[in-house]
Amino acid sequence: MRIRAIRGAITLDRDEKEHLHARTTELVEAMMRENSLSTDDLVSVVFTCTPDIVSDFPAAAARAMGFGAVPLMCAQEMAVPGALPLVVRVMMHAYLDRPRDEVAHVYLRDAVKLRRDLAQ
Template sequence: MTIRAIRGATTLTADERDHLHARTQELVVAMLEANSLDTDALISVFFTCTPDIVSDFPAAAARAINLGDVPLMCAQEMPVPGALPLVVRVMMHAHLDTPRNQVQHVYLHDAVSLRRDLAQ
């Protein structure tokens, strides 16, 4: 089985814990569904947030949807002037036999503007 990286991102309308959890969970589930994966195929998930998100860790949201046994890590994005605000990004590593150019990356809400070439 091949290891692939799957990218995804979403945006928040406000930095509120429940909203962060809902949008993060929506994104993770969409990434799994788009690639026909279950959590057993996951190797690790790396989350980043723009510096304006401080209400909670996206990994906490992921643990709430049964990813507690998957290695999860969070980090802060670089504070680049003019960058899209309130963004949660994900890099998911999984066992996936799909060719790299057929991996389905998922960009939701205003994050579709980040990678129109990859967004579904």
């Protein structure tokens, strides 16, 4: 097994804690499902948010999903003029038994605009 990086992103409709948690859960569950992963397969997960998201940490939603033993980190994306607003991005590192070009990256809602080449 190799360690693979799995990318994902989702957009929010508003910066509100419960909404952030719901959308983060939606994204993480899709990433786990599409790559047939369990938390035991995970090495670490890095979350980033655009600067307009301040209601909570997306890692808090992951902890509530049972990711308490997985190292989690949150950071802020660069404030680039014209960038898509209200975006949560994820880079999940996991032991995965498939070639890099078969990793399922997950982009949901308006985040498909970020990487049409990777969105399913």
